[in-house]
Amino acid sequence: MLDTARARLAVVGVAAAGVLGVLAVTGLQDNLVYYRTPSEIDAADTGDDRVRLGGLVQKGSVSRESGALQFVLTDGAYDVAVTYDGKAPGIFREGQGAIVEGTLDPQGAFLADNVLVKHDNEYVDGSGQTYEPES
């Protein structure tokens, strides 16, 4: 008796875990796209819909001449010009990853209301040295 009850519990448990796992992986894969790259946005994204766009801040593209922060976000294939009416956040710099939130106008220019800096997984000391094992 108890053995069948325990076996039933085990079967239900494994089934529930499996269903949860499949749901989590498939569901998250479709919906958890935190940001899109410049190559992945098109004219359909223009207008009032908010877009989150991620890429590298192109070297030499940052300017503050017009009072707003302007830079080009690139994924290597496509570039998007970004305007942000605010101060550069965090450790924002050229060549660094950034994620912008805002809207895309029909000319393909991005008006950001939020800029986030994406830090990579590399840490460097003052001399730019990182750990390299002897091979």
Place this chain on the structure above:
Amino acid sequence: MRPHALDRVLGFLALGVALVALVLALVVAPPDAYQGDSQRLMYVHVPAAWTAYLSFAVVAGASLLYLVRRDLRYDRVAQAAAELGVGLTGLAIVLGSLWAYPTWGTWWTWDPRLVTTAILLLVYIGYLGVRGLSTDPGVNARRAAVIGVLAVVNVPLVHFSVVWWRTLHQPPSVLRPGGPAGAIPPVMLATLLVAIVAFTLLWAWVLVRRTRLLGHLAGLRARETGAEAGATVEHSEIVVDAAPERDRSGA
């Protein structure tokens, strides 16, 4: 309760390594060239996350042992580990938030790493809640054990979230294919590893002491209910299991 010899050794060892880690993290390790001193938060944020993972792995292992052996000692290990895991997950989130603002420019964002970590925290808060639903320790232990075994799938989900999905959070620097080479200077890596050892020792110290305290409390409760056994017959719904060492329904 008299302090145990093992607790003393573990406690002093943890304290010693923690002091070494503190000096390494604040004095010896250089600031990151781009992030400055805020990067030093890595030496507490990463160990907090690691010991949280470790806690939930122990919850799963102890829960499985409970389901097989039906011995409430394993249930107490699971409870102590889950309490530690919830606290450490909360600590990792708070420290991560403090590190995020000067680096990313925000305290919080709904990226997959942060969302899965928040889910992890909520699931184990729920786990601790389920432990108090019944007055029968055996019933609580059985329910908690099933959740404790299932909920551990959250841990790889959190850890690999930065690999599987696009996130603002950076991917791992140490536990990655190819190891830490090229990602971090040796002195920073050494500091991080010593800090992880310090956190793990402190974690073990708290786990051992908390587990023993829970056993002590269960023993006291068993003695109380044993003494009142005759008087509580009419109020069977409020009687605490008189023999908490064994889950009788499973025997």
